[in-house]
Amino acid sequence: MRVIELHKSVTDSNDRDAEILRQQLESRGILLINLMSSAGSGKTTLLERTITDLKDKVNIAVLEADIDASVDAERIEALGAQSVQVHTDGMCHMDAGMTAEGLKAMDLENTDIAFLENIGNLICPAEYATGASRNVMILSIPEGDDKPLKYPLMFEESDVLLITKTDTKPYFRFDMEKCVERVRFLNPDIKIYPVSAKTGEGMEEWEKWLMEQSAIIKGKVK
Amino acid sequence: MRVIELHKSVTDSNDRDAEILRQQLESRGILLINLMSSAGSGKTTLLERTITDLKDKVNIAVLEADIDASVDAERIEALGAQSVQVHTDGMCHMDAGMTAEGLKAMDLENTDIAFLENIGNLICPAEYATGASRNVMILSIPEGDDKPLKYPLMFEESDVLLITKTDTKPYFRFDMEKCVERVRFLNPDIKIYPVSAKTGEGMEEWEKWLMEQSAIIKGKVK
Numbered sequence: 286m287r288v289i290e291l292h293k294s295v296t297d298s299n300d301r302d303a304e305i306l307r308q309q310l311e312s313r314g315i316l317l318i319n320l321m322s323s324a325g326s327g328k329t330t331l332l333e334r335t336i337t338d339l340k341d342k343v344n345i346a347v348l349e350a351d352i353d354a355s356v357d358a359e360r361i362e363a364l365g366a367q368s369v370q371v372h373t374d375g376m377c378h379m380d381a382g383m384t385a386e387g388l389k390a391m392d393l394e395n396t397d398i399a400f401l402e403n404i405g406n407l408i409c410p411a412e413y414a415t416g417a418s419r420n421v422m423i424l425s426i427p428e429g430d431d432k433p434l435k436y437p438l439m440f441e442e443s444d445v446l447l448i449t450k451t452d453t454k455p456y457f458r459f460d461m462e463k464c465v466e467r468v469r470f471l472n473p474d475i476k477i478y479p480v481s482a483k484t485g486e487g488m489e490e491w492e493k494w495l496m497e498q499s500a501i502i503k504g505k506v507k
Numbered sequence: 508m509r510v511i512e513l514h515k516s517v518t519d520s521n522d523r524d525a526e527i528l529r530q531q532l533e534s535r536g537i538l539l540i541n542l543m544s545s546a547g548s549g550k551t552t553l554l555e556r557t558i559t560d561l562k563d564k565v566n567i568a569v570l571e572a573d574i575d576a577s578v579d580a581e582r583i584e585a586l587g588a589q590s591v592q593v594h595t596d597g598m599c600h601m602d603a604g605m606t607a608e609g610l611k612a613m614d615l616e617n618t619d620i621a622f623l624e625n626i627g628n629l630i631c632p633a634e635y636a637t638g639a640s641r642n643v644m645i646l647s648i649p650e651g652d653d654k655p656l657k658y659p660l661m662f663e664e665s666d667v668l669l670i671t672k673t674d675t676k677p678y679f680r681f682d683m684e685k686c687v688e689r690v691r692f693l694n695p696d697i698k699i700y701p702v703s704a705k706t707g708e709g710m711e712e713w714e715k716w717l718m719e720q721s722a723i724i725k726g727k728v729k
Contacts (some may be wrong), residue, residue, distance in 0.1 A: 323546045324629045324658060325650025352630065375660070376632040385637035400633035405657065406630055407546045408574065408599040427649035427672070428547025435627065436546060438597070450649070451703060456675055 288493075299414060301348055303381035306416030306430050307386075316354040316502040317384075318495075319417035324405030326425040327449045327482060329357045332400060334482035336366045338492055343397040343499060348387045348475035350379045355403060367391060381416045383507045384482050407432065419498055421445040426453050430464035437471050445476045447491060452481040508627060525603035527570030528610075528638030537604075538620045538724040540717075541639035545654075545660055548647040549671045549704060551579045554622060556719060557703035561715055565721060570609045572601045572626050579624060589613060592720050602629040602713040603638045617666045619721050629654065633661035641720055643667040652686035659693050668696045674703040 310317050321330050329349075329373065336345050346367040349358040352375055361368035371387040373379065379387075384401055400502065401417060403410040422443040425434055427450060433440045446468055448461070465477055476494060480487035519704050520713040532539050544550050551571075568589040573582040574597055583590035593609040595601065601609075606623055615621065620706065623639060625632040646654055649672060655662045668690055670683070687699055698716060702709035 323627070324654060325545060325548075325647070335694050351657050353659055356653050356656055375634075377628070404630065405545070406599070406628055408626065408628055409631065412597075425547075425649065427647065427675070431576070432546060434578055435573050437575055453649070453675070453678055456678055467559070 286476065290321060292315060297353045300382050300392060301384070302385070303414035303416045306381050306385050306420055307452060309400070310416065311418060311502050311505055313393065314503040314506045315393055315396055316375050316419070316499045317415075318398065319385075319401045319415045319420045320423070321410045321420065321443070322405065322423035322425075323407040323428060326405070326423045328405070328423055329360055330482045331404075331447065331480070332359060332402065332454040333364060334485070335492060335495070336361070336364050336422060337497070338488060340365070344395050345400065346393065346396045346400045347400045347402055348384065348391065350383075351401050352376075352404065367394060373404060376414055377404055377406050378412040378413050379403050379415055384415045398495065398502075405482070407439055408434045411442045413417070418502060419444045422445065423447045423449050424464070425450040426457050426459045429457075430460045430467070433464065433467035433471055440468050440471045440475070443472070445473060445478065445491075445494065448477065448479040450483075451479045451486055452479060452484045519604050521604070524719065525605070525638045527707070528603050528607050529640055530603070532621070532638065533640060533724050533727055536725040536728040537614065537615055537618055538641070538721045539623060539627060539637075539639040540609075540620065540624045541565055541628075541632075541637045542645070543625045543632045543641045543642065543665070544627065544645035545629040545650060546648075548622050548627070548645045548650060549555065550627070550645055551582055552704045553623065553645060553671060553702070555582060555586060556654070556710060557581070557714060557717070558586050560710060562587070564718065566617050567620045567622065568613055568615065568618045569622045570606070570613065571623055572605075572625065574598075582614045585605045588629035589618070595626060599626055600635050601625050601637055604637040606639075610686055614646070619725075620717065633664045640724060643669065645651045645669045645671050646686070647672040648679050648681045651679075652682045652689070655686065656690035659713050661692050662693045662697070665697060667674050667700065667713075670699065670701040672703060672705070673701045673708055674706045
């Protein structure tokens with residue numbers, strides 16, 4: 286496993302860089318997913334379960350972004366999947382230049398789906414395009430159903446919302462209906478999948494969506 | 508309840524502004540506490556319980572900082588405590604100028620302890636002095652014991668770590684001993700209080716610390 290220390294991108298044209306990176310990846314049939322959430326919402330656990338469930342169907346690689354440590358990349362590697370850890374020099378988000386630099390350290394030849402596990406932060410990552418073809422965000426039950434009210438941008442920017450840790454629902458005041466309503470108000474087109482990576486509840490639908498998106502990207506390479 | 512829209516501070520001298528604000532507040536016997544954590548870790552719930560427990564002993568006011576909405580300020584006001592909501596114009600942290608502007612909208616005449624409930628974000632708020640006399644951070648059990656490894660700065664900058672939602676411990680893999688060890692490695696002097704605002708477990712020790720700090724600040728006004 287490689288650890289890379291990143292520094293602020295020098296370019297001012299992040300949106301353009303993101304578009305170039307996205308096109309490069311799609312032309313190779315690679316679906317890059319930008320996975321965003323607050324710290325501790327279960328991004329790595331969700332990826333562990335997804336990789337395990339889909340390992341006979343697709344090759345998944347993970348770019349782990351953190352300010353420090355490499356515990357997440359180690360967890361992904363333990364499953365036999367490719368993982369690269371990037372450190373962001375204290376920065377609270379990933380941009381397209383940083384993502385491209387991290388991906389350079391990966392062997393993408395046989396990769397179907399690459400996840401960028403963004404910095405654990407419900408705010409800043411939503412402001413920066415990364416080059417991903419799809420944005421997926423996680424909100425976990427313990428965080429509360431009021432998060433769409435307080436941090437609207439990420440909900441607006443995401444194609445999918447995974448509501449995770451549904452197995453802990455009996456333990457928390459979390460109004461699923463109210464939460465979904467708040468999210469749909471911000472983003473009528475977003476797909477919402479309540480899942481538990483622990484019990485497996487709801488994982489099938491999410492994984493079906495993922496496989497479909499991979500097929501769409503591969504279908505473009507003709 | 509007032510809602511204030513904040514914009515980026517124009518000053519480059521945040522540390523100096525913070526020091527001036529801290530001295531102004533302390534000269535009036537007011538303890539300002541900067542309460543930081545990830546989104547959804549239970550800052551408002553912790554404050555609700557603390558205000559309820561201490562309401563016969565001290566006057567507590569809360570400055571609620573969010574990107575949008577005012578649900579937290581409404582919860583604090585429902586307890587009869589003073590609360591002002593500030594909106595941060597999309598920004599992921601509070602600085603000293605923003606804090607001073609928010610406090611201007613409060614009646615601090617009879618306030619003993621003012622809390623700044625910072626933006627829910629485990630990263631950026633730790634980088635900006637706010638003018639608070641003490642930094643207190645929350646890590647909730649569902650977020651996981653690896654957070655000190657991944658987001659070290661906030662643990663380094665805090666005087667107190669509240670490990671919240673201890674009532675949910677049976678539900679999560681959270682190694683308390685390992686977590687405390689990781690935190691102490693970053694910050695040997697930090698006070699650590701495991702608490703549950705739901706059951707009241709551990710609240711007494713935290714509230715004792717809070718009352719002591721208020722007495723220290725008031726003792727300086729001579």
